[in-house]
Amino acid sequence: MAEQVEPAVLIVGAGPSGLVLALHLRLNNVPVRIIDKQPEFSIGSRATLIQPRTLEQFSLLGITREEIFESGVVAHQMRIYAPPAGTTAVKTFNFQEPLESRPSVPFTQPVTMSQDIFESILRSKLEALGTKVELGVELKSILNIGDEPPVAELHHIKENRTEMLKVPYLVGADGAKGVCRQLFSIPFLGETREADKMKIADVETDGITNEFWHMWGSFATAALDFFIFPSSIDLKHVSSVGLKPLGHGNKFQYQLVGPKVNHEALQTAEDLQNEFWEISGRKDITFKNVTWITTWRGNMRLAQSLQSGRRFLIGDAGHCHSPAGGQGMNTSILDAINLSWKLALVHNHHASPSLLDSYESERLPVIAEMLDLTTALHEKVWENKNGIDSKPPPLEATKEDSTDPMYRPKHFSQIGVNYRGSPIVFDERVSSSQESEGEGSGTSFYHSSTTLQAGDRAPDAELTFTPEIPSLKGPQTLFSFFTPHSHTILIFPGTSSLKSEKFVDFFSAIPWAIAQALVVLPKESEEEIPIISGCQFGKDVAGSAYADYGVGSGAWEHTAVVVRPDGIPGGFAKSVGGLKTYFEKLLGVDGYRMLMSL
Template sequence: MAQTDVLIVGAGPTGLVLALWLTRQGVCVRVVDKSSGPGEASRAMAVQARTLELYRQLDMAEAVIDAGYKTPAMNMWARGHHRARIPLVDAGREVCAYPFVLIYPQDCHERLLVQKLQSFGVDVEWQTELLAFEEGDSHVSALLKHADGREERCTAAYLAGCDGARSLIRHQIGSGFEGGTYKQLFYVADVRVTGVEPAGEAHIAFDKSDFVLLLCYGEKDQYRLIGTVRDERAEHPEHLTFTDVGHDAINGLNLQINDVNWFSTYRVHHRVTDHFRRGRAFLLGDAAHVHSPAGGQGMNTGILDAINLAWKLAAVVKGRAPDTLLDSYQIERQAFARTLVETTDKLFTFVTAQGGFADFVRTRIAPIFASVAYKSENVREYLFRVVSQTTLNYHDSPLSQGKAGEVQGGDRLPWLPGGTTDNYASLAAIQWQVHVYGEAKAELSRWCTKHGIALHVFAWAHAYEKAGVARNATYLLRPDTYVALADPEGEASTLSRYFEQHGVVLPP
C-alpha cells in the first residue's frame, strides 16, 4: 500500500500550489486528478497582487508577470457610448511592489504550475480518480482508480480536497454547502477581434440588461469575452453557440469579431462550506467556497487557502506543532470566504439586475461616479487594496496577538519602500522570522540566534512611522508572511510565551 504525507485530490491552481508549498517544505505529496491533463479553457484571468507577493516564496512571481499582461485601464461603455476610462497602472504603488492588475489565463497558469512542480520532482497523476476514503486514528486510507481500471489503496497522514465545487471529499465528510445558484447563465469565449478602441485595454459594456466584459491578455487582437445569456436559450446551454448569446452590449463596443477560438457556458454559484476541516480531511478552493467572478477573486482565494494550510500541515507532519494548529485554517479562511461571497454577490447583483431603474443606474450614474471617484488617490488605493486581497487579515485568529503602532497580529505586513532595504525581500523564505524597525534589543538578538529564527533589523526611516509601524517593536512573522505577534516592547520573553502557548517547536 502506497504511503504519503498528504494526498491532494485535484490539480487545478489550488491543488498545485498546495503541492508546491508542501514539497518546498520537505513534505511528501501525491497529486491526483481524474482529468486527462491541465485545463484547455480558462475562466479565471486575473492574478492579484497578494498572490504575486507570495509567489516570491517559490521564485515564481517574475515568471508569471513576464507571461501575463498588465492591464493599462478599464473602460466603461453604456448603450454604445464610451462613458469612462479608469487607469489601472500604479493604482497600488504605495501598497505593494506589484501595483497593477495582471491578466494571465488560468490554463496557462496551470501549465506553469505543473512545470514548476515537475522541477521539484513531483508529477501529477492524471486520469486517477478518488473513489472513496476512510479515516483512521493516524491516517487516511484512500481508494484510487487509474485510467486502466486498476484500483489502488493509498494511505496518507492528511487528505486535501481541491476537487472543485462538486467535491467528493466534501460530500463524504458530510459538510454542507450553503448558498444558491444565480439564475443567469454565463458564457466565456476566446475571440479574435478588431476595432477595439482603446486597444489593449479592458472594457465593460452595458446595454439595458445585457453586459459584457472584454479582456486583453497581451496577444495581438486576442481577447476574452465574458457575459451572460438571459432569455429562454439559457434553459438548454448544451446546445448554445456564440451566435446565440446576446450581442447588444458587444455591438455597443463597435468591434468586429473575426474568429471564435472556443466558447463555453457555465452556471455561477455563491456558497461556503460548513467545515473547511473535518478530522484529517481539508477542503480548499472551489470545494470550500464558490462565488461570482466579480473582481477576479476566485482562483486567487483558492491559492491563498493552499498557502495558509501548507505551512501548518508542514509543521504538524514534521512534529513541530500539535494537530490543533490545523484548526486555525478553518477559522482564518472561512471568515474571509463568507465576506468575499457577500461582497461579490452584491456587485454581481448590481451588474445583472433587471428593470428600468437598475439600467439607469448602471448606464448613467455608475460611469460618472466611477470616473470622478477614481480621480481620488485615496479611492484608487482603497479599491486596489480590496481587489488585490492585500487588505485580508486574520485579526480574529487564535494565532494573532498584540499590536504595535497601527500594525496588529493577523495583518499583512506593510510593504515599506521608504527605507534603504526592501523589507519584503526576507519574506521569500517560508519560515518564521522577526522584523524590527529601528533597533533590536541585545536579548532579542540572542534569543533569535539560539532558536534559529532569522532576525531582520531595518534602520529607522520616517516613512515607517507614516505607515503605522512602531519603532523598535518586534513583529513576528508566520511562514505565510502574516504578522503573528506584534510586541511594542520588543521583548524576547514575549516571543517565548507565544511559541509555548501554541506548542510550536522551533527547529534546532
C-alpha cells in the same frame, strides 16, 4: 530511478489551489502527491484577475515579476460603447480602484492572466522540484473517518486500476463539484441561482485592440444606455457582451450576460459571433479562433467547515461564488498558503497537530466576508436585468466611477485581508484588558485600519543589506528576504545600541530551526554591525519600514515582529518573554521547548 518517498499529503485536484498548495509544501520539503481526474490539463481562461495580495505572494513561490509580466498585463480600464453602432466610447474607467503607490505595496493593480497559463507556470515550478501532477487519477472514496490517517481509494482511469493509499493528511482541492466535501460529510450552505448565467469563451479576435476591457449592450449598463439613447433600448432584450484582453496578444475572454440570452442555443463559435454582432453592432470585429466555451451558473456557497480531522478543504471545494470581483482564485490561493506552512510544521514534528485547527478559524471569516462582497457586487451588476435604475448615472468619461455597477473598491485587492483575533497571533503591545480590534463585533477581515496589528498583512519596504547578500539581486526589499519555509523575525532596535542587553536578549528566544532574523536599522544608523550567526542586517533606506510597522520610538524602541511564512506578522514582542509567548502559542509549550533544545 528517483527514490519513492511516501507522501505526507495527498492533494486531490490540480487547479490553482491544489497546485499552490503542492508547490508551497514542496518548498517546505514536504513530500506530496497531487492527482487530477482529468486526462489532460484544462484549457480556458476562467479566472483572469490576479489581485495585488496574490501577486506579492508569488515571490514566496519562486515566481518572479518578469515571469508574471511575460504572460500577464496590468488590468486594463473598462470601456463602454454607445449603441447602436458600438463605436463611440461613452465611458472609460478603472473598474478596480488602484492602491496608492508606496514602498509597502509592490503591486497597486491586478494583473490579467488566463488561469490556464497561470496553472502551467505553477506546474513548471512544481516539476522543477521533482513533483508532477498525476493526471487521470480520481479520488473515489475515503475508507475511514475520524482522526485516523485517511485511506484514499484512487482510480487510475486509463489502466482501470484501483489503488488504496494511506496518507497522514488529505486535502480536497477538487473544486465546487468535487467529492471531498461529501466524503468529509461537510454541508455546502448557500444557494444556486439558475437564472443568473454567463456565457464565457476564449476568442482570438480581429478588428479591435487589446487596450481596454470592451463592453457593449444594455444589461449591466441599462440605465446608462437608457438615459443617453432612450429610443434605442428594448428593455425586453437587455443583454451585454464584453471582450476582456487576456495578455499581450489578440486573445480575449468573451463574456455574454442577460436574462434573455438563450444559453442552450449558443453552442458554436458561429453562434457566439452572431450574438456578438447583434448586441454590439460591430460587424468589423471577427472571431478567428474560439478555443473554449462554457456557461457559468450562479452558485454562492460556503462549506460549514474546512476541516474534518486530518482532511481539509481549500479553494472552490470550500467556497464558490460569483466571478464578479475576481476573488475566487485569489481566495483559493490564500487558503492554500495559510494551510501549507502549518502542515509543514506539524509534519516535521515542530508543532502540535492542534495548530492545524487555526486554518479554519483564520480562513472561514475571511471567506464569509468575501462571499458577501462578491454576492453584493453580483447583485449590483445583475439588478438591471428586469428594468433600469430610476437615477441617471454620470455620463462623462471618467477614470474613477464608483457608481458604476462594475466598479470595485480597493479592498478587492485583498490587501486588507487579515487574521486579527486569530488564536495563534499575539501582540504584546495590547494588554489583556484591551480588546484587539479583530475581536470586536463589526470587524472586517477584508479591511484593516492603518495601525498595523498582529494578524495583518506584512508591509514591504526598501532595504539595503549590510553586508550585501549576494543572493538578493536587484532592488532589495523586505519581501525578497521572506521565505516560504521559515518565520522571519524583524528586530527593530530603533536608536538604541546594538550592544544593549534588551537587543541581544531577543536572540536567545529564537527557534533557529524554523526562523531567520533580520535587524532593521533606521536609515540614519551608523552603528557598527555585530556578527550574529543566522542574522542579517538591513537599513530602512526610505524610512518606510519603521513607519509602516509602527515601531521604533519611545517605549517601542526595541520591537520584534514575527512574520509568518505566509507574510503575516503573527507576533509583536517588546520583550524576550513576548517572543516566547508567540512561539508557545504557535508550537505548544513542549514544541517550543523541544526546538530550543536542538
